[in-house]
Amino acid sequence: MDKKQNIIRIAIGAASAGLIAAGLLSGEHLQVLRNAIITCLSCIGIG
């Protein structure tokens, strides 16, 4: 059971690292940065 869990953990860990790398390569991190440095009016509740 634990061996199976470790395999799942490694697979999810590798998949998430792959997704972050893909996000960095596609420039999604810059989109995240742009969104996060502009005051989000919908978060405040006025837009």
Add this chain to the structure above:
Amino acid sequence: MKSGGFGEDLKRADRKRGFFQLIFAVLFNGYAAGFTKGKIFTGKTKAICVPVLNCHSCPGALGACPIGSLQKVLAGSSRVSFYALGFLMLFGVVLGRLVCGFLCPFGWIQDLLHRIPGKKAELPEKIDRPARKLKYAVLLLLVVLLPMAVRDEFGIGTTFFCAWLCPAGTLEAGLPLLAANPELRLMIGGQFYWKLALLIALLLWSVFTYRPFCRYLCPLGAFYGLFNRFSLYQYRFESEKCTGCGACARACQMKIDVTKNVNSAECIRCGRCIAACPEDAISRKKIFSRTETGKTGEER
């Protein structure tokens, strides 16, 4: 078997957790000047998603909210998110809902409110159980599907969860920014009053019921809950040590039967069951342990 008083153990566990919660709330919102200036932080650390529901429009926020970032990307032209989803999965597989119990500032605020003495109340079980599934609907509908599907004339979607539900955004971003910026106050309308009413209702509810937002509505908790069974940080229950005294069930504020499912998706890893168990039947599992039971799986 433990020698000290169980009440003392519980208090010690709560104090220790409260200390961590304070540290992380300050760490994620460390740009103190933002609160006085009424302006949000614009440094490069905002390209990194924090593990918690911490609005990136909070004047002090140093990182990006993963749920807000995911929605914004899904609502944009690409409709696919790798980066935010990658962060969410990484935090999920390493920590699971430990994030909720130890790191989340909004969870901490609910914890503090619940410490106000007085009569506490729970929803009846036949309402509570299905209501806990609501957070999965919030995740699927408000965070993923609606931002992708509903678009304006320019092809841009709306961040439905942030706009209509997120109480952390109202508390951490809305109130401080509106207090410091008179021009923003001119834009207040029905949407803000709805979000404010929701925030007040949830904060009041927190006094009587433990973490109602985390239990019923939080999409981040729903996501991390899916990983509780697989996360590196796990609990272990040794049935042979259990005497069935029920101390863990009485200590658990999320109302989980730890003896049946120690790694329940509802468990926020507060550690109260571990502190309360007189027989040490519940423990933290060692990372990459080889066995389900026995000494190699133990940390305590």
